[in-house]
Amino acid sequence: MAFLVSQLPIMFGAVAAMVRLGGFEALLKRPQSLEELAETLHVDAHSLLHILRPLAAMHFIDRDVHDIYSIGPLGREYTSQGRQPFAAWVELVDRIQVPVMSQLPDAIRAGEPLTRYVYHKTCWEVMAEHPGTCELHDLACGRWTELCVDQVARCYDFSNVKTLIDIGGGRGAFLSAMLRAAPHVTGAVYDRQETHAAAGEMFCEKGVADRAEHLVGNFFEEVPAGRDLYTIKHVLHDWDDESVRKILSNIRRAMSAHSKLLIVEGSVDHDVAPGEIVRSLFDLHQYAATWGCSRTFDEFARLCAESGLHLQRVIPTRLIDPQILECVPA
16 A cells, blocks of 8 residues: 555556546547557557556556457546546646645645645636636536535425525536425526526526526625525635635625525535545645635534524535535524
8 A cells, every 4th residue: 555655646647648648538439459549549659558557457447368458447437438527637636736736745834725825826716827627627526516416405305495596506506406306496506607608508408497597796795685595515615714704704694584504515524424535535635726625514613603604403415525514694
């Protein structure tokens, strides 16, 4: 294990190179010899062999007795047929995070998240400066959201809800799931202009276009008022405490005395479901990639209290990461 960990950057580089070259997708289409694959990818065959060897040894790809390569069980997860968007995520990390990871010790000494220490900018500002990375991020996060939202939505009782709004809801996958779970509810997504068109497509695809809308705005400035239920999923972990207090305070001002807020996030200290390794790696990823971090339930409760909210209860889901934190006006 110690040896493997020492070589992880090299292994990650091989996987990332295979993704960015299109190698996994090429082998998904058909098995190929080294020379055929090199020609398909427009690369040098001898150089390509150096990344194929460890990828074959770890079953990302398979090699038969005739030296014909084909897609392996792990490699398939990095293709268009993968269950999760690992290919998009690997390419994003390779382009944005890997070049600055050597400065992680300095960021720890300074007590700042890595992105803020290195770039002095938010991750969104950094991605905006690197063409194509915002699209990779939206693709990866959108796919992950679509994998879990139906299960999350089924865990909450919407019987007393007539209107809801999902803050920072992007393309509308979570809103669509909630509206499918509660056919009597109408709702909106509140997010950037860049997500407006994709949200409209999502609403049509999921059959909720007659009950859903996309509102453009900035949750650091204001939040639309008058809804029964406010939700915010996997947003707060991108921001430091000061920013989170600003977001939550704006939501609190928009809420009526009877409104509720659902914070859908993972927590580094919960034992509701297995997956401590996954949750701890999520926490490290947030520290390295954003201005935020994963938080404990006590930290959520403190931030809510400082924003005029009371964390009333935690509703478990069957998933490793997201739990539902139900908040009411304090």
